[in-house]
Amino acid sequence: MQPTDINNPAYFHKVVDCQKGCPAHTDVPGYIRLIAQGRFTDAYLLNRSTNVFPGILGRVCDRPCEPACRRGRIDEKPVAICRLKRVAADLSGDVADRLPKAPDQKNGKRVAMVGAGCASLAVANDLMPLGYEVVIYEAQDTPGGLMRMNIPSFRLPGEVLDEEIAMIVDMGVDLRLGTKVESMQSLLDEGYDAVFIGSGAPKGKNLDIPGRYDDPDRIHIGIDWLESIAFDHTDSIGENVLIIGVGNTAMDCCRSSLRLGAKSVKVMARKPRSFFKASEWELEDAEEENVEIIVNHSPKNFVIEGGKLVGMTFELMEYDLDDDGRIRDQRVTGETVIPCDDVVLAIGQDNAFPWIERDIGIEFDKWDVPVVDPVTYESDRKGVFFGGDAAFGPKNIIWAVEHGHQAAISIHKHCHGEDVADRLADGMHLSSVKMGIHEWAYSNYFDAAERRLVPHLSLKERFKRLDLEVELGFDAEVAATEVERCLNCDIQTVFTASLCIECDACIDVCPVKCLTMTANGDEADLRTRLTAPAENPEQDLYVSESLPQTARVMVKDEDVCVHCGLCAERCPTAAWDMQKFTLAVPYAIDEKTPPDPAQIAKKWGT
Amino acid sequence: MSFITKPAAVHPRSPKNELGLTIRDYEGGMSTLCAGCGHDSVTGAIVQSVFELSIPPHRMAKLSGIGCSSKTPAYFVRQSHGFNTVHGRMPSVATGANAANSDLWYIGVSGDGDTLSIGLGQFCHAIRRNLNMLYIIENNGVYGLTKGQFSASADLGSKAKKGAENQQPPIDPCRTAISMGAGFVARSFSGDKQQLVPLIKAGLSHKGFAVIDVISPCVTFNDHEGSTKSYEYTRQHFHPALHADYVRPSEEIRTQYNEGEAMPVTLHDGSKIVLRKVAGEYDPTDRASVYSHLERSQQAGEIVTGLLYYNDGLKEMHDVTNVVDQPLSTIDHSVLCPGNDALQALQNVWR
Numbered sequence: 015m016q017p018t019d020i021n022n023p024a025y026f027h028k029v030v031d032c033q034k035g036c037p038a039h040t041d042v043p044g045y046i047r048l049i050a051q052g053r054f055t056d057a058y059l060l061n062r063s064t065n066v067f068p069g070i071l072g073r074v075c076d077r078p079c080e081p082a083c084r085r086g087r088i089d090e091k092p093v094a095i096c097r098l099k100r101v102a103a104d105l106s107g108d109v110a111d112r113l114p115k116a117p118d119q120k121n122g123k124r125v126a127m128v129g130a131g132c133a134s135l136a137v138a139n140d141l142m143p144l145g146y147e148v149v150i151y152e153a154q155d156t157p158g159g160l161m162r163m164n165i166p167s168f169r170l171p172g173e174v175l176d177e178e179i180a181m182i183v184d185m186g187v188d189l190r191l192g193t194k195v196e197s198m199q200s201l202l203d204e205g206y207d208a209v210f211i212g213s214g215a216p217k218g219k220n221l222d223i224p225g226r227y228d229d230p231d232r233i234h235i236g237i238d239w240l241e242s243i244a245f246d247h248t249d250s251i252g253e254n255v256l257i258i259g260v261g262n263t264a265m266d267c268c269r270s271s272l273r274l275g276a277k278s279v280k281v282m283a284r285k286p287r288s289f290f291k292a293s294e295w296e297l298e299d300a301e302e303e304n305v306e307i308i309v310n311h312s313p314k315n316f317v318i319e320g321g322k323l324v325g326m327t328f329e330l331m332e333y334d335l336d337d338d339g340r341i342r343d344q345r346v347t348g349e350t351v352i353p354c355d356d357v358v359l360a361i362g363q364d365n366a367f368p369w370i371e372r373d374i375g376i377e378f379d380k381w382d383v384p385v386v387d388p389v390t391y392e393s394d395r396k397g398v399f400f401g402g403d404a405a406f407g408p409k410n411i412i413w414a415v416e417h418g419h420q421a422a423i424s425i426h427k428h429c430h431g432e433d434v435a436d437r438l439a440d441g442m443h444l445s446s447v448k449m450g451i452h453e454w455a456y457s458n459y460f461d462a463a464e465r466r467l468v469p470h471l472s473l474k475e476r477f478k479r480l481d482l483e484v485e486l487g488f489d490a491e492v493a494a495t496e497v498e499r500c501l502n503c504d505i506q507t508v509f510t511a512s513l514c515i516e517c518d519a520c521i522d523v524c525p526v527k528c529l530t531m532t533a534n535g536d537e538a539d540l541r542t543r544l545t546a547p548a549e550n551p552e553q554d555l556y557v558s559e560s561l562p563q564t565a566r567v568m569v570k571d572e573d574v575c576v577h578c579g580l581c582a583e584r585c586p587t588a589a590w591d592m593q594k595f596t597l598a599v600p601y602a603i604d605e606k607t608p609p610d611p612a613q614i615a616k617k618w619g620t
Numbered sequence: 621m622s623f624i625t626k627p628a629a630v631h632p633r634s635p636k637n638e639l640g641l642t643i644r645d646y647e648g649g650m651s652t653l654c655a656g657c658g659h660d661s662v663t664g665a666i667v668q669s670v671f672e673l674s675i676p677p678h679r680m681a682k683l684s685g686i687g688c689s690s691k692t693p694a695y696f697v698r699q700s701h702g703f704n705t706v707h708g709r710m711p712s713v714a715t716g717a718n719a720a721n722s723d724l725w726y727i728g729v730s731g732d733g734d735t736l737s738i739g740l741g742q743f744c745h746a747i748r749r750n751l752n753m754l755y756i757i758e759n760n761g762v763y764g765l766t767k768g769q770f771s772a773s774a775d776l777g778s779k780a781k782k783g784a785e786n787q788q789p790p791i792d793p794c795r796t797a798i799s800m801g802a803g804f805v806a807r808s809f810s811g812d813k814q815q816l817v818p819l820i821k822a823g824l825s826h827k828g829f830a831v832i833d834v835i836s837p838c839v840t841f842n843d844h845e846g847s848t849k850s851y852e853y854t855r856q857h858f859h860p861a862l863h864a865d866y867v868r869p870s871e872e873i874r875t876q877y878n879e880g881e882a883m884p885v886t887l888h889d890g891s892k893i894v895l896r897k898v899a900g901e902y903d904p905t906d907r908a909s910v911y912s913h914l915e916r917s918q919q920a921g922e923i924v925t926g927l928l929y930y931n932d933g934l935k936e937m938h939d940v941t942n943v944v945d946q947p948l949s950t951i952d953h954s955v956l957c958p959g960n961d962a963l964q965a966l967q968n969v970w971r
Contacts, residue, residue: 087632088629088632089629452622452623452624453623458624459624459627460627460628460629462628462629515656515839515843515851515852516851516855517656517657517658517661517811517837517839518660518661518664518810518811518813519655519656519657519660519661521664522660522663522664523622523626523651523660525626525627525628525629525630525644526627526629526630526631527631527634527643528631546631546633547631547633547635549633563851563852563855564855574629574631574632576627576629578624578626578627580622580624580626580627583622583655584622584655584660585656586654586655586656586839587656
C-alpha cells in the first residue's frame with residue numbers, strides 16, 4: 015500500500031467515527047471533553063456552530079453518530095452522544111452574548127425561504143450574520159415545521175423549540191407566519207436575489223384499501239393527525255387504536271394515542287422486526303409504555319359495520335429470509351380481524367409541491383420530485399435552492415441542518431455572481447497533546463463503565479398531560495461518568511517513520527493489538543498478516559513510509575484503537591505522538607475569509 | 621513506563637487458545653522499564669509463546685535474579701508462580717523449586733550481569749545439572765540499572781555512551797553453555813519476534829536446560845552509534861544460521877519445505893521443531909563444528925542467531941538423580957520423610 019496521506023483531512027476525519035457519521039460533522043469528542051470539564055456553555059456553542067439546534071437534537075436527533083461510535087465496536091454500547099448533547103443544552107448558561115449577530119450594515123441582498131422548519135432556519139442562521147435580508151414564509155401560525163407539528167411535545171417540549179428558533183429569528187429574520195406560498199411564480203416575481211425551499215415532506219401516505227373512506231373520521235393520516243394534536247385540534251381518540259406502519263412517526267402516533275385516552279394500542283407491522291424503520295430507542299420507549307408491536311400482519315381491509323369502523327382485516331404473512339436477512343420468499347398463511355375504534359396510518363410521507371408551476375424552469379423527475387444538485391442544493395433554475403425533506407425526501411433534522419449550511423454557501427456565492435460549484439475544501443489542524451512524559455491534554459484512561467441509562471418520568475406520571483417530557487436527561491453526575499466512556503477518537507495516533515527504531519514497544523503495549531510491523535503488501539494481503547484480525551474493511555489501515563532499519567512498514571488498523579496513547583507513551587523516540595485533529599468545515603461566513611483551522615482548534619481549546 | 625494501567629478493552633475478535641483465554645490473559649503488570657527497552661519486547665514474546673502453547677497460568681513458575689531483566693517476570697503471566705531471587709542466584713532457587721515440583725513449566729529470566737558476572741557459576745552448574753527449565757538471558761551488554769557500565773558480554777571495542785571503549789573480551793553465553801554441555805542453545809533478538817517466539821516455545825517444550833541468549837538493546841545506555849548491542853547494529857550484523865519453526869503435538873506441519881532443507885526434530889511431548897537452513901551448511905547437532913562456527917563468526921563480527929545447538933539425548937536432573945516421576949510436592953509428608961525409625965533402619969543396612 016502507499017503510505018497514508020494524513021495531510022488529507024478526509025483520513026483523520028474518518029477515524030472520528032461519530033463526527034464522520036454526523037451529516038453536519040459535529041465535533042462530538044470536542045464537546046464531550048468540554049462537558050467533562052464542566053464547560054457546558056462552551057459545549058453548547060461548539061455544538062451550535064455545526065448543528066444549530068443542540069437542545070432539539072439532544073432530544074430527537076436520529077443520532078447517526080451512535081451506531082458509528084467506535085465504543086460500540088469495543089463493548090457493544092456506543093457512548094450516549096445524543097444524551098450528552100442534551101446535557102450541554104440543559105446545563106448551558108446564558109449564551110445571548112456569544113451568538114452570531116447580524117450586522118447593522120446590510121449587504122443589500124434579499125433571500126426568500128419557504129417553510130420555517132429546520133432547513134430554512136439553518137440557512138437563515140448562516141446568512142443573517144453576512145448581512146442578508148431574509149424573509150421566511152410559513153403557512154402555520156408558529157415556526158418550527160415538522161419539529162413542532164410531527165414531534166409530540168412529550169418528546170420535544172415547545173419551550174426548547176421556541177428558544178432555539180428565537181436565537182435565529184432574533185437576528186432580524188422577517189418571519190411571515192400564517193402566510194402560505196400559493197405560487198412559486200408570484201414569489202419569484204417579488205425579485206428576491208435567491209429563493210430557498212424548505213417546505214418539508216408534508217404529505218402523509220394513504221392506504222387505499224377497501225373501507226378506507228367509509229368512516230373517514232376514524233381513519234387518520236399519521237402526520238396530519240400529529241399536527242392536529244400539536245395545534246390542539248384533536249384531544250381524544252377511541253379506546254382501541256391500531257397504528258399501521260412501524261417507523262418513527264408510528265412510534266409518535268402510538269405514544270400520542272395513549273395520552274389522548276387510548277386503552278389499547280397496537281402497532282401493526284407487515285414484516286419482521288429486523289425490517290422496522292423506527293430507531294431502536296423509539297421502539298424501546300413505545301414498548302415501555304405497553305404498546306404492542308405485532309409483526310407479519312399485512313392490512314387487507316377496514317371492517318365497517320353500520321357505517322362505523324369496528325376493526326381491520328390483516329393477512330398473516332410468512333417470510334423466508336436469506337443469509338443476509340433479506341426476504342427471499344413470502345406467502346399468506348391466513349387472515350385475522352383485529353377490532354379497533356381508530357386507525358392511524360403511519361406508512362411514510364412524500365414531498366408535495368402543488369404550488370410550484372411546472373413551466374418555470376424547475377425540473378421535476380419521474381416521481382414528481384424536483385431535481386436538486388446534491389452538492390450545491392440548486393435546482394435547474396439558477397437561484398432557486400432546496401433543502402431538508404423538500405430536497406431529497408424524508409430524512410431527519412440533522413440532515414436538514416447540513417443541507418441548510420450547504421445551501422447557504424451556494425446562496426452566498428450565487429448572490430455574489432460566483433460559481434456555486436466552486437467550493438472551499440475542508441481544512442484540518444493537528445497539534446500534539448503531549449504535556450509531559452506520561453501526561454496528555456486529554457483523559458486517556460479507558461473507563462470500563464457501561465453506558466448510562468437516561469431516567470424516565472414514571473409510567474404513572476407521564477400520561478397525565480400530553481406535554482410532560484418523558485426523558486429527564488442526564489444530571490451532571492451521570493454525565494460525568496458517561497463522558498469518560500468517550501474514546502477521544504479525534505486525538506489521533508500520528509506516526510513518523512523516520513524516527514522509528516523498530517523496538518516493538520508500541521506493538522507490545524497496545525491493548526487491542528492494532529499495530530503491526532511487517533513487509534508491505536496490498537491491502538487485502540496486509541489484512542491477513544496483522545497482529546489482530548483486521549476484518550472490518552470499513553475501517554482504514556494507516557500505513558507508514560518504509561521504516562529506516564528494515565524497510566518494513568508500520569501498519570495500524572484503525573478499527574478498535576481506544577486512543578489510550580500508550581503507543582506514544584512507550585515510544586522512546588516520539589515516532590508515535592498523540593495529536594488533536596481539528597476539522598475545519600467551511601460555512602457561508604468563511605467565504606469572506608477562508609477559515610484558519612489553527613484558530614478553530616484554539617477557539618474551543620478542547 | 622506508563623502511569624495508566626493498560627486499558628481493559630480487548631479486541632472483540634481476539635483469538636482464544638485451547639483454554640479459552642486471550643493473549644491479554646497472559647499479561648502481567650505494567651512495565652516500569654524505559655520506553656523502548658528490548659526487555660519489554662522479550663516479555664511480549666514470552667506472553668505470545670505461553671498463550672500459543674495454552675499453558676495454564678497457574679502451572680507456570682517464573683524466576684529471576686537482580687537487574688532490569690530480572691524485573692520483567694512481573695510483566696507477564698500475572699497468575700503464575702514467581703520468585704525474584706538474590707543477585708545471580710536464580711538457578712539455585714529454580715533447582716530447589718524444580719526438585720520439589722517437577723510438574724511446572726519453569727522459565728527463568730536473567731540478564732548479562734546476573735548471568736555472566738555475579739551468577740556465572742550458578743549458570744554453569746544449572747547447565748551441568750541439566751535442570752528442566754527455559755533460561756532466557758536478556759543481553760544488552762551494559763548494567764542499565766546502575767547507569768550503563770560495560771557488562772561481561774560487552775564486545776571488544778564497543779563504545780559506551782560517553783565514548784569509552786571496552787577493553788575486556790566478552791563472555792559468550794552460547795559458547796559457554798555449549799561447552800558446559802547444554803542441550804538447547806539459541807540466540808535471538810528482541811526485535812525479531814518471528815524468530816524468538818518459536819524458540820521460546822521450543823525451549824519451554826525441550827526436556828532439560830534450554831538457554832536463549834536474546835540480544836535486547838538498552839535503549840537508554842546502549843543504543844548509540846559505536847555500540848555493538850544497539851537496535852541498528854544488531855540488525856546490520858544479524859546472521860540467522862537456522863530458522864526454527866515450532867509445531868505443537870496437536871498441529872500438523874503446514875509450511876512447505878524443499879527437500880533436504882528442513883530437519884524435523886521430535887520432542888519428548890510429541891511436538892516438533894522444524895529446523896530450516898537459512899544460508900550455507902550448518903549442522904546444529906555437531907557440537908564441535910557449532911562451537912568453531914560461533915568462534916569464527918564472532919571474530920568476523922557476525923551475530924549468529926537461531927537454534928545454534930541441539931541435543932535431546934541428555935538426561936535431565938530428575939533422571940540423573942533417579943527421583944520418582946510424581947512431583948515430590950504432591951507426595952504426603954509422612955511418605956517423603958518417614959521418620960527416625962526408617963532412617964535408623966536404612967543406616968543399619970550399611971553397618
